[in-house]
Amino acid sequence: MDEIFVRLINFPYGVGGTTVTDNDGDYNVYINARTSYNQQKETLNHELSHISHDHFYDGKSVEEDESEAESEEDQKVDPSLLTRVHWGGYVPCPHHKK
Ligand SMILES: [Zn+2]
Numbered sequence: 001m002d003e004i005f006v007r008l009i010n011f012p013y014g015v016g017g018t019t020v021t022d023n024d025g026d027y028n029v030y031i032n033a034r035t036s037y038n039q040q041k042e043t044l045n046h047e048l049s050h051i052s053h054d055h056f057y058d059g060k061s062v063e064e065d066e067s068e069a070e071s072e073e074d075q076k077v078d079p080s081l082l083t084r085v086h087w088g089g090y091v092p093c094p095h096h097k098k
Contacts, residue, residue, distance in 0.1 A: 001025040004051060004081070006044065007088035008033040016043040021056050033090065046070070048077050048085075 003026045011017070011032040016039065020028045029047045031040050049072050050056070055065040 002084060003027070004029060004048070004085045005088045006031065006085055007091050008040070009091040010034055017047060019047045019050060019056070027051050027056070028088075030091070045077060048081055052078055052081050 001024060003024075005026060006029045009030045009032065011030070011034065013034060015032050016035060017029065017031040020030070022028060029044065029051075031043050031047075033040075035043065046069055049069040050065060053065070053068055053072075055069065058065070
């Protein structure tokens with residue numbers, strides 16, 4: 001509950017990442033492995049900003065949530081949030097056997 005799992009995955013070009021909530025009430029953040037290190041950090045900050053603002057449960061519009069996350073993603077992430085972050089490693093694309 002309320003844990004944050006961060007994983008790298010190969011998304012199509014142009015996708016930064018996304019966050020999916022699961023039935024345990026945990027957050028699964030997927031970052032596109034095909035973007036640069038700096039872009040990956042930015043995406044992580046962006047997704048953590050959504051989580052800290054409760055955007056997955058607040059019932060507001062996507063546009064409202066996005067502008068709120070974007071206005072604060074350059075700021076420091078709440079340290080208490082980082083204690084809930086777990087590194088889940090790299091998720092290989094299921095279409096490739098390697
Ligand atoms: Zn967003």
